[in-house]
Amino acid sequence: MRVALFLTCVNDTLYPDTGRAVVKLLTRLGVEVDFPMAQTCCGQAHYNTGYRHEAEPLARHFSDVFGDYEAIVTPSGSCGAMVRELYPRMGERARAEGRGDTLAATLAPVVQRTYELTEFLVDVLGVTDVGAYYPHQVTYHPTCHGLRGLGLGDRPRRLLQAVKGLELVELPGAEECCGFGGTFALKNADVSTAMGVDKVRNAESTGAEVLCAADNSCLMHIGGTMTRAGSDMRPVHLAEILASTEKEPAA
Amino acid sequence: MSGTFVGMPAFPKAAHDAVHNETLRGNLRHATHTIRAKRANAVAELSDWAELREAGKRIKDHTLRHLDRYLVQLEEAVTAAGGTVHWAADADEANRIVADLVKATGESEVVKVKSMATQEIGLNEALEAEGIRAYETDLAELIVQLGKDRPSHILVPAIHRNRGEIRDIFRKEMSEWGRPAPEGLTDTPAELAEAARLHLREKFLRAKVGISGANFMIAETGTLVVVESEGNGRMCLTLPETLISVVGIEKILPTWRDLEVFLQTLPRSSTAERMNPYTSMWTGTSDGGAEAGDGPRHFHLVLLDNGRTDTLADEVGRQALRCIRCSACLNVCPVYERAGGHAYGSVYPGPIGAILSPQLRGTASDIDASLPYASSLCGACYEVCPVAIDIPEVLVHLRERVVEGGPVTREGNKVVLQPAKGHAAERAAMRAARWAFTHPGVLRSGQRLASRTRRLHPRTLPGPGQAWSGSRDLPAVPAEPFRDWWQRTNGGKTEKGTSK
Ligand code: SF4
Numbered sequence: 001m002r003v004a005l006f007l008t009c010v011n012d013t014l015y016p017d018t019g020r021a022v023v024k025l026l027t028r029l030g031v032e033v034d035f036p037m038a039q040t041c042c043g044q045a046h047y048n049t050g051y052r053h054e055a056e057p058l059a060r061h062f063s064d065v066f067g068d069y070e071a072i073v074t075p076s077g078s079c080g081a082m083v084r085e086l087y088p089r090m091g092e093r094a095r096a097e098g099r100g101d102t103l104a105a106t107l108a109p110v111v112q113r114t115y116e117l118t119e120f121l122v123d124v125l126g127v128t129d130v131g132a133y134y135p136h137q138v139t140y141h142p143t144c145h146g147l148r149g150l151g152l153g154d155r156p157r158r159l160l161q162a163v164k165g166l167e168l169v170e171l172p173g174a175e176e177c178c179g180f181g182g183t184f185a186l187k188n189a190d191v192s193t194a195m196g197v198d199k200v201r202n203a204e205s206t207g208a209e210v211l212c213a214a215d216n217s218c219l220m221h222i223g224g225t226m227t228r229a230g231s232d233m234r235p236v237h238l239a240e241i242l243a244s245t246e247k248e249p250a251a
Numbered sequence: 252m253s254g255t256f257v258g259m260p261a262f263p264k265a266a267h268d269a270v271h272n273e274t275l276r277g278n279l280r281h282a283t284h285t286i287r288a289k290r291a292n293a294v295a296e297l298s299d300w301a302e303l304r305e306a307g308k309r310i311k312d313h314t315l316r317h318l319d320r321y322l323v324q325l326e327e328a329v330t331a332a333g334g335t336v337h338w339a340a341d342a343d344e345a346n347r348i349v350a351d352l353v354k355a356t357g358e359s360e361v362v363k364v365k366s367m368a369t370q371e372i373g374l375n376e377a378l379e380a381e382g383i384r385a386y387e388t389d390l391a392e393l394i395v396q397l398g399k400d401r402p403s404h405i406l407v408p409a410i411h412r413n414r415g416e417i418r419d420i421f422r423k424e425m426s427e428w429g430r431p432a433p434e435g436l437t438d439t440p441a442e443l444a445e446a447a448r449l450h451l452r453e454k455f456l457r458a459k460v461g462i463s464g465a466n467f468m469i470a471e472t473g474t475l476v477v478v479e480s481e482g483n484g485r486m487c488l489t490l491p492e493t494l495i496s497v498v499g500i501e502k503i504l505p506t507w508r509d510l511e512v513f514l515q516t517l518p519r520s521s522t523a524e525r526m527n528p529y530t531s532m533w534t535g536t537s538d539g540g541a542e543a544g545d546g547p548r549h550f551h552l553v554l555l556d557n558g559r560t561d562t563l564a565d566e567v568g569r570q571a572l573r574c575i576r577c578s579a580c581l582n583v584c585p586v587y588e589r590a591g592g593h594a595y596g597s598v599y600p601g602p603i604g605a606i607l608s609p610q611l612r613g614t615a616s617d618i619d620a621s622l623p624y625a626s627s628l629c630g631a632c633y634e635v636c637p638v639a640i641d642i643p644e645v646l647v648h649l650r651e652r653v654v655e656g657g658p659v660t661r662e663g664n665k666v667v668l669q670p671a672k673g674h675a676a677e678r679a680a681m682r683a684a685r686w687a688f689t690h691p692g693v694l695r696s697g698q699r700l701a702s703r704t705r706r707l708h709p710r711t712l713p714g715p716g717q718a719w720s721g722s723r724d725l726p727a728v729p730a731e732p733f734r735d736w737w738q739r740t741n742g743g744k745t746e747k748g749t750s751k
Contacts, residue, residue: 007733009688013698014726016733023743035737040688046681048628050650054685061689089644096566148630177585181627186718188263188625190270193722194589195627224723 002032004069006062006114008079008216009041015216021243021250022075022117025132028245029125033073038065044082049183052090056103059087063110071124072114075239077146077215078182080116085149087111116146117239118155118214128158133246135165138236139208141199141222143215144177156214156238163241169206173198180221196225203233214238259596261621266590275411275591282410283582289523290579290635296525297515306512308639311573314503315563321470321503322554328473329552332535332544337553339497342372345555349374349462349495350381352551356493358383358459364477364484365389366464367405367576368497368555370598371611374462385462386428386454388483390447397424403592403600406521406578411591414438421446429453451483461491461547465498466575467513468552471506473544474534475552478517478527485531493549494533500554501563501572513575516637520577558611564660567648571607573638580632580642586625595622602632606645613661614653620671623649654678698732705730 003026007019019035026033043058062083066072074080088111091104121127140160146152160168179185179195199222203211211226211233213219223235236250244250259265269275294300314321326336339345353361361378363369363385375385375396387396394409395402398420402408409417418438425432430450436442463484467476475496477484488494504510518527534544563569581587581601592600596618597608605626609619623646626632632642652659654677656668670678687693701708705728719725731739740746 009694012733013701014729016729016731016736019733020736020743023737027743033742035734035742037734037738038691040691040694041684043685043688046685048647048650049677049681050623050647050652050654051678051681051685052647052651053655054681057685057689144627144629144631148634175631177627177629177631179585179627181629184624184627185723188266188586188627189718189722190263190267191586191589191625192627194270194276195585196723220726221723224719224725227724228722 001030001070002034003071003073003120004066005033005035006039006042006066006072006074006079006083007035008074008076010220011075011216014220015237018075018216018237018239021237021239022073025130025239025243026073028243029121029127029130031125034069036065036069042079042082044079044086045182047082047086047090052093056090056094059090059107060103063106066114067109069113071120072110073117073120074114075117075214075237076217077116077143077150077152078217080114080119081145081149083114084111116150116152116214118152118159119150121159121242122155129162130159130242132163132242132244133165133249134163134241134244135249136210137167137169137206137208138210138212138241139169139171139203139206140174141171141178141203141211141213141218142174143213143218146214147175152214159238159242160212164246166241169208171206171211172202178218178222180218182217185221192221193225196221197229200225200229200231200233204231208233210234210236210241212236212238212241259616259618261617262590262594262596262625263621265594265596265618266625269591269594270589272591274413276589278411278413279588279591282407283588286523286582290520290582293519293523293525297519303512303516304637304639307516307575307637308573310504310509310512311638312570314505315501315569315572318500318503318563321505322500324470325468325473325503326554328469328471329535329550330473331542332473332546333538333542334473334535334544334546334550334552337551339553339555339557341557345372345497345553345557346374346377348553349497350378350383352493352495353378353383353460354381356460360384360386360454360458361460361462362386362388362454362458362487362491363392364461364463364487365392365408365479366462366497367598368464368499369462370402371499372497372555372557374497386451386458388451388454388487389479390444390481390483393447393451394420397421397428399424401593402598404578404581405576405599405601405603406581411593414440414443417443425450451486455483455486455490458487458491460493460495461487463488463494463496465496465502466517467510468498468503469505469507469510470503472534474507474532476510477531478514479529479531480522480524480527482529485529488531488533489547492547493551494547495551495553497553497555500556500559517575517577520575520579520635520637558613560663561660562607562610565610568606568610568645570640571603571610571645573640574603574607575638576603577637579635579637583631583635584626585629585631586627590625595625597622602626602642603640606640606642606649609649609652613659614649614668614671620653620673623647623653695732695734699735701728702731702735
């Protein structure tokens with residue numbers, strides 16, 4: 001099976017390790033991964049800040065780049081939710097404004113074929129044990145758009161539970177938002193920080209070494225709060241844990 | 252306590268103090284987490300919650316679609332049962348109608364049932380200006396009134412106060428409004444409740460005029476419904492001779508049967524009770540001959556628009572009018588929990604306030620333009636809402652209105668809004684980013700430049716970047732963006748140590 005990796009602009013620029021981990025993981029599972037070089041950004045920050053008209057060209061661009069692939073896999077719950085939940089909404093709004101069905105039709109193929117990484121592993125490949133090894137104590141934070149937007153449910157937890165050597169510790173208040181929220185982190189920095197501090201406090205209370213999530217944007221906010229608090233905990237993307245093996249263990 | 256909150260600063264500034272007030276945050280955290288857990292249990296008891304939620308949404312949507320018809324039907328039914336219906340286009344008109352009605356009775360004081368609509372229009376202040384004193388009788392509302400404070404929650408207006416603070420308010424202020432607090436009042440809940448009971452009883456027995464809102468109005472029968480926990484509302488609804496109810500036009504339900512759905516979802520969502528302790532219903536007056544209903548001797552219904560028809564004209568935003576004011580979205584909202592209700596600058600705080608106030612009042616003021624951004628879009632509010640209002644969807648829709656402008660309906664007229672001021676830099680940045688993102692080569696050069704200069708990047712930033720780095724470190728820029736690695740190693744195939 002050949003799939004397109006939609007890495008997201010944040011991961012491409014700031015978290016290339018996550019991208020390498022996804023490639024390693026999927027290749028190990030027998031999937032041929034392609035990285036369309038023309039990919040950029042799904043337009044989420046634009047859309048969610050109110051710039052729908054700036055987001056539309058980005059959605060069209062996304063569709064041009066990925067429209068021909070059988071499956072598009074992304075290691076980001078929020079960008080996955082953007083494509084799957086909000087692209088259809090952009091199509092509806094265009095129709096409501098009398099611009100016809102063109103936008104909806106253009107976006108339809110990518111809407112149907114985009115999967116967040118854990119959905120792809122569990123639902124499409126049908127695996128929960130990906131043969132990973134990661135001898136650390138880990139606590140898992142389900143990010144809002146993965147949890148409530150895409151409805152990932154217990155998929156990430158099932159994947160983590162199957163990792164050899166990994167001890168999963170429950171995070172108190174796991175389903176509460178970490179306070180990132182895209183431009184919310186800038187526009188309402190006080191509230192955003194207060195939420196982040198509480199999230200870190202809850203994570204610390206577990207005694208785990210690693211806080212895992214499936215979205216680097218949230219991890220950037222949580223991680224930045226951790227280092228500022230002088231915490232020893234490390235934020236790690238789920239893909240990096242799943243890519244880790246006995247032969248090539250991740251740090 | 253002002254109904255209009257004129258000159259309120261934008262949300263981030265208003266939230267700043269609350270975030271740094273440890274007592275306030277402790278009070279809010281404790282209260283919201285307790286009720287949140289209870290609500291989840293109360294909801295989990297019902298196997299058909301999802302169906303009830305869907306039914307509630309449908310009934311409300313249907314009613315809103317045919318609102319004109321149901322309002323006329325309601326007016327006929329109320330009138331036939333001996334009541335009088337008044338129509339108020341805005342807050343001023345509603346206040347004037349109520350003040351005139353009270354004056355016509357010759358009274359100069361009224362008792363009030365807790366009501367959001369009367370707060371929305373600033374009725375107490377308007378009556379005060381006419382020499383009429385309004386006494387709040389809901390316990391939490393009384394605390395707010397005595398404390399010369401503003402409500403900070405829909406259901407528990409004094410949620411931001413703890414018992415010690417309430418005792419102090421009672422001791423200091425009760426004597427000015429009526430029966431003073433008992434000697435040696437402590438902060439035990441039983442003593443506080445008893446002090447309020449004694450204080451209020453005097454007013455119930457004396458008052459000739461009661462003022463209420465309503466949770467529901469039934470078009471087919473003309474019946475009004477008030478749902479409450481304390482029984483103080485029932486006292487105001489039954490003891491006075493004249494009752495004036497001020498109700499938003501969206502509170503209508505077509506038939507008596509429709510109530511069934513909401514009498515299940517409202518108490519469980521708001522107080523986590525299976526059934527609320529007091530449900531009062533009345534139809535017209537009891538004093539009007541053969542056709543009379545079972546209401547008070549004189550009954551006036553003031554139907555309030557105040558921006559609701561305009562809201563109804565908005566395809567995306569109109570779902571806010573489904574709200575039954577259960578406050579579940581407030582209790583689950585992580586932003587409300589930290590910022591407190593006052594920061595929203597509106598009688599409707601929390602997620603519902605963030606979408607309702609900028610629709611009812613427009614987005615012209617600083618506070619109203621900032622409310623759609625008072626959310627991390629985490630979606631918890633949508634998940635708990637018993638009438639399935641997609642609050643995040645409306646928030647984003649209103650953000651668009653703020654930054655891009657566009658067509659809206661104001662006072663029944665179609666107008667095109669200009670983008671709000673103060674977003675020029677952001678708009679330029681968004682445009683530039685869109686341009687870069689539709690030109691992959693540009694994005695790539697930018698990434699490379701960042702990587703090449705990575706050692707120069709500070710982990711804290713000056714200027715606008717301070718909003719981030721004042722409290723969080725930035726991640727280090729990697730030596731090589733992913734796409735360069737991909738190209739250099741042919742997708743990892745030629746890199747040593749990466750399995751194929
Ligand atoms: S928006 Fe929904 S959850 Fe919030 S108060 Fe209204 S009905 Fe309740």
